[in-house]
Amino acid sequence: MASDFAAVMEAGYTFEGETVLLGAPLMDGKVAATVRVRVPLSMMNRHGLIAGATGTGKTKTLQGLAEQLSAAGVPVFLADMKGDLSGLGAPGEADPRVLERSKAIGTPFTPAASPVEFLSLSGTRGIPVRATVSSFGPLLLARTLGLNDTQESALAMVFKYCDDSKLLLLDLADLRSVLQHLIGDGAAALQQYGALSKATVGVLLREITELEQQGAGPFFGEPEFEIEDLVRLTQDGRGVVSVLELDDIQDHPALFSTFMMWMLASLYRELPEIGDSPKPKLVFFFDEAHLLFEDAGKALRDQIEQVVRLIRSKGVGVFFVTHTPKDVPAEVLAQLGHRVQHALRAFSPDDEKDLRATANTFPRSEFYDIPKVLTSLGIGEALVTVLSPRGTPTPVVATLLRPPSSRMGPIAPESLKKIVEASPLRAEYAEAVDRESAREVLAARAGAAPASESAPAGKGAAKETSLADTVGKALSSPAGRTLQRELVRGLLGVLGVRAAARRRRSGW
Ligand SMILES: Nc1ncnc2c1ncn2[C@@H]1O[C@H](COP(=O)(O)OP(=O)(O)OP(=O)(O)O)[C@@H](O)[C@H]1O
Numbered sequence: 001m002a003s004d005f006a007a008v009m010e011a012g013y014t015f016e017g018e019t020v021l022l023g024a025p026l027m028d029g030k031v032a033a034t035v036r037v038r039v040p041l042s043m044m045n046r047h048g049l050i051a052g053a054t055g056t057g058k059t060k061t062l063q064g065l066a067e068q069l070s071a072a073g074v075p076v077f078l079a080d081m082k083g084d085l086s087g088l089g090a091p092g093e094a095d096p097r098v099l100e101r102s103k104a105i106g107t108p109f110t111p112a113a114s115p116v117e118f119l120s121l122s123g124t125r126g127i128p129v130r131a132t133v134s135s136f137g138p139l140l141l142a143r144t145l146g147l148n149d150t151q152e153s154a155l156a157m158v159f160k161y162c163d164d165s166k167l168l169l170l171d172l173a174d175l176r177s178v179l180q181h182l183i184g185d186g187a188a189a190l191q192q193y194g195a196l197s198k199a200t201v202g203v204l205l206r207e208i209t210e211l212e213q214q215g216a217g218p219f220f221g222e223p224e225f226e227i228e229d230l231v232r233l234t235q236d237g238r239g240v241v242s243v244l245e246l247d248d249i250q251d252h253p254a255l256f257s258t259f260m261m262w263m264l265a266s267l268y269r270e271l272p273e274i275g276d277s278p279k280p281k282l283v284f285f286f287d288e289a290h291l292l293f294e295d296a297g298k299a300l301r302d303q304i305e306q307v308v309r310l311i312r313s314k315g316v317g318v319f320f321v322t323h324t325p326k327d328v329p330a331e332v333l334a335q336l337g338h339r340v341q342h343a344l345r346a347f348s349p350d351d352e353k354d355l356r357a358t359a360n361t362f363p364r365s366e367f368y369d370i371p372k373v374l375t376s377l378g379i380g381e382a383l384v385t386v387l388s389p390r391g392t393p394t395p396v397v398a399t400l401l402r403p404p405s406s407r408m409g410p411i412a413p414e415s416l417k418k419i420v421e422a423s424p425l426r427a428e429y430a431e432a433v434d435r436e437s438a439r440e441v442l443a444a445r446a447g448a449a450p451a452s453e454s455a456p457a458g459k460g461a462a463k464e465t466s467l468a469d470t471v472g473k474a475l476s477s478p479a480g481r482t483l484q485r486e487l488v489r490g491l492l493g494v495l496g497v498r499a500a501a502r503r504r505r506s507g508w
C-alpha cells in the first residue's frame, strides 16, 4: 500500500474534538489498521446518506452510528423496519467473525447495550405514539390516504369547514363523523366550500374507513406524543435511543413515512435554534427512506426538502438509509454531507446506469476507481466521504466498518417487553384519551334539533384554530399554484399550534 495513501487518509480523517468511528481504510484488499475513518461529532447535524444493495450492511452501519452517538451523549431516533435494530438494547456477541473484524480494524471489541426506548404506532411493540388528525394536517393526511390533487384540496376544505364550525379533529372517528355529516344533515354547508362535492366527500369517507380497517385507527388521537420526549439523556449522560418498531405496520408504508415527516416538522417547530455546537441535539435515522419519497407529490417533496434544510440549525441531523441515491430527490441529496455507500450490484443495463450515477455523486478520488470499488465492496464495507468541520468533503475512502457493540439482530421478546414496562413514558402514553371533539359535538347536535352551524366549541378547540385558519387562508388565495406553496408553508406554521408542555421526567 502506497505510504502516501495512509498519510492522506490520516490527514483527511483526523479532527479536533469528539468523533464517531466508522472503521479503517481498505486499499487493494488490505486494511490500513493504523488509520481511522471518523466523522466529527460536531458535524453530525449535516445530514447523511447510507446507501447500498440488499444485505450489504446498511442497517449495521446505522446501528454502529446510533450506539456511538448515544455513548457520546446524543439522543437518537430511528425507525426499525424489520425489528433487527431492537438489538441496540442488548450487548453484542463476541463471535469469531466479529472478533476478527475488530482485530483487522485494530479496535478492541467491547460488547455494550444502549439505553433504548421502544415506540410503536400500533401500540403493540412499544410505547404507543399518537398524533391528532388536526396536527397531522391535510397535506400529510392526504398522503397517508393516497389522495389525488382534487381530493387533497377537498380534504383541506374539510379542515377549514371544521375550523369555521369549531369542530375539533382529534381521531379518525372525528373526521369520519364530519364527512358523514357533510353528506347528510350538513349537506347545505357544501355549497359554501367550492371544492367540496358530495361525491368527493364520499371518496374521502371510504378512504378513511379503509385506513381504519388497516389498523391505523389507534395512531390518531390523544395523548399526542411530545417530541421533546425524544431528546433525553440518561442519568449517566448517555443519549436515549428511541426505536420506533415498525414491523407490525409494514403494510402501511404511507402511514410510517408521513409519521416520520410529522415528527421532523414537529421537531423543527419545537426545538430552539442553536448555533454551532460541539455535538448535535438529536440524530434521526430514516431507514427505507425511499418510502418517504415514492409517489410523494411536489408539495410534500418541497416540504421535506425545506424541513431537512432548516432543521440543521436546530442541531438535528437526519440520515437517510436506502438502496440508491436515486431514491432521494436531488434537492435533498444535495444536503447530505456524509456518505456511506455500501456495495452496488451491476447486473442489468439499468444497474449500470445507477452505478455510474452513484459514482458521479462522489468527489474525485486520486486512489480509487470508484465504479469498480462500488461493485467489489464486501458486506460491512463501504465507500465513505464525510464533511470536515471546515465544511469540505474528506477524501473518498473504502472502509472496513466496525462491528456494532450491541447485538446484531432482534432483542429477545421478553427483554423488549421488560424495557417497555419499565419505561418512564408509560404513565403518560399507555392509555388513549377520548375527550370531547367533532364526533361527540356532532352527535350531540344531531340529538338537539335544530342543528346550528356555529354551536359552541368543544373545550380546547380554540388553541387548534390556526391550523385550519392557515389552510383556509391558503385556499382562498387567488392563484392556484401559490396555493400549493402556501399549503406547504402553512403546514410548517401550523405545526406551531400546540403549546409545548414542558415537563421534567425522572427515571432516566
Ligand atoms: N459492520 C458490520 N460488522 C459485522 N457484520 C456486519 C457488518 N455489516 C453487515 N454485517 C453482516 O451483514 C449482515 C447484513 O447486514 P444488514 O442487515 O445491515 O444489511 P442491509 O444492507 O441493511 O440489508 P437490507 O437491505 O436487507 O436491509 C448482518 O446481519 C451482519 O452479519
Ligand SMILES: [Mg+2]
Residues within 6 Å of the ligand: 058, 059, 060
Ligand atoms: Mg437493512
